[in-house]
Amino acid sequence: METNNIVDMKNIHKSFGGVKALRGIDFHIGPNEVIGLLGDNGAGKSTLIKIISGVHSFDEGEMYIKGKKISPKRHTVRNAHKMGIETVFQEKALAEKQQLWRNIFLGRQMTNKLGFIKVREEIKETNKIMRELMKFRGIGAGADSYVRTLSGGERQGVAISRAMYFDSDLVILDEPTVGLSLQEVKKVLDFILAVKERGKSCVYISHSIADVYPVSDRFVAIDRGEMVCEYRREDISLEELNEKLIELTKAKVL
Numbered sequence: 694m695e696t697n698n699i700v701d702m703k704n705i706h707k708s709f710g711g712v713k714a715l716r717g718i719d720f721h722i723g724p725n726e727v728i729g730l731l732g733d734n735g736a737g738k739s740t741l742i743k744i745i746s747g748v749h750s751f752d753e754g755e756m757y758i759k760g761k762k763i764s765p766k767r768h769t770v771r772n773a774h775k776m777g778i779e780t781v782f783q784e785k786a787l788a789e790k791q792q793l794w795r796n797i798f799l800g801r802q803m804t805n806k807l808g809f810i811k812v813r814e815e816i817k818e819t820n821k822i823m824r825e826l827m828k829f830r831g832i833g834a835g836a837d838s839y840v841r842t843l844s845g846g847e848r849q850g851v852a853i854s855r856a857m858y859f860d861s862d863l864v865i866l867d868e869p870t871v872g873l874s875l876q877e878v879k880k881v882l883d884f885i886l887a888v889k890e891r892g893k894s895c896v897y898i899s900h901s902i903a904d905v906y907p908v909s910d911r912f913v914a915i916d917r918g919e920m921v922c923e924y925r926r927e928d929i930s931l932e933e934l935n936e937k938l939i940e941l942t943k944a945k946v947l
């Protein structure tokens with residue numbers, strides 16, 4: 694398909710058993726665009742981004758990544774990585790039982806000609822990433838720390854740094870700021886702005902509209918598996934957007 698978009702989705706449907714999580718979603722992610730993906734608990738936000746990331750397949754509809762038609766059954770997390778898509782998932786962004794350096798290179802090992810993992814280089818790179826991207830102050834955590842010993846903020850930092858390190862074309866962040874301190878939230882928002890500055894795209898899911906608003910070019914809200922509104926930032930104020938979302942929630946209660 695002829696397109697400049699990173700992702701194009703048409704009439705996407707997805708059910709889990711009897712639960713219709715997505716009902717005919719039309720969605721696209723433009724080049725160098727930051728999208729704030731909004732909606733209530735259970736709206737279908739994570740399901741949508743997991744389809745893009747290759748975690749879930751879709752039942753119906755069409756999806757294109759950089760214009761290339763995606764077969765739902767063949768699209769995997771590895772495939773999404775190869776196509777420049779990096780996702781920080783809401784739950785379990787990292788493998789708990791593994792060391793930091795293994796997490797950074799999970800699924801994308803540096804290998805030598807014989808196919809062996811270059812452990813020393815991966816550890817060296819991880820230390821560099823921790824210093825330069827995560828700005829860890831070096832207390833406690835090192836490249837060989839186990840993920841389960843890290844704080845929530847540190848874990849998000851690792852997942853986000855990995856996205857930065859691989860310089861992805863599209864970074865998807867699913868609730869990356871839950872449980873973070875104000876300072877850590879600011880780091881995430883700065884990271885999104887850095888993605889934008891580098892000419893890349895981002896999808897940012899959060900319940901905190903005040904965080905989403907200043908960094909997004911466009912807002913997309915979904916409700917019960919359907920897209921219910923879409924605005925460019927220049928067309929709506931934060932107050933109006935808030936009102937709009939409250940209205941949608943009320944409509945749901947009635």
Ligand SMILES: Nc1ncnc2c1ncn2[C@@H]1O[C@H](COP(=O)(O)OP(=O)(O)OP(=O)(O)O)[C@@H](O)[C@H]1O
Nearest residue numbers: 709712713714732733734735736737738739740741
């Ligand atoms: N793996 C799964 N198996 C069964 N049902 C699922 C699965 N994943 C999601 N669902 C259901 O699909 C619907 C949409 O869920 P989803 O996780 O996409 O919502 P969400 O918008 O991300 O919500 P939240 O803001 O709470 O994270 C919900 O009803 C959920 O229970």
Ligand SMILES: [Mg+2]
Nearest residue numbers: 738739740783
């Ligand atoms: Mg979710």
